[in-house]
Amino acid sequence: MSQRTLVLLKPDAVRRGLIGEIIGRIERKADWTISALELRTLGQDVLEQHYGEHKGKPFYEPLVAFMSSGPVVALVVEGERVIEGVRALAGPTDPIAAAPGSIRGDFGTIVRENLIHASDSEESAERELKIFFPSLV
Ligand code: RTP
Ligand code: MG
Secondary structure, X not given: OEEEXXXXXXXXXXXXXXXXXXXXXXXXXXXXXXXXXXXXXXXXXXXXXHOHHHOOOOOHHHHHHHHOOOOEEEEEEEEEOHHHXXXXXXXXXXXXXXXXXXXXXXXXXXXXXXXXXXXXXXXXXXXXXXXXXXXXX
16 A cells, blocks of 8 residues: 655754654665655744644653754655654664564653654654645645
8 A cells, every 4th residue: 555654854853864764764664755855944823733642741842842843854755654664763762662573762861852753653644745745746
């Protein structure tokens, strides 16, 4: 089943020079395609829409501060079961709990600074793609 997902390489990944490493892992998966890609610094408005489900939680304010602390790379990836697939490449939210071999497991230690976002369901993907790439049909 071909799908589309919204991926963000978070500001820690960009600062640490891991763009190529992470995109390379996504690119090497068979039959997945990067169909949009952009470096941009996120404002409060976009982050509030994107992470609205977490508003009010204790980690929300520091998360928004972190996510606006430098540029991110936003990508649209298309292909077979790509929503579940990029989540699997990323590993669980806490990088210490993430298995070596996953992006978070290989490069992260701090829960907040966990390198990558990927949509967690078809509904999230549709919602998030509209926020980041509204011109995409
Ligand atoms: P994401 O939305 O960024 O892809 O990450 P996720 O689904 O794995 O995790 P989620 O629960 O949606 O949390 C969003 C992001 O908030 C930060 N976070 N910090 N306890 C904490 O300090 C905490 N919990 C979550 C992480 O950056 C997480 O990716
Ligand atoms: Mg999430």
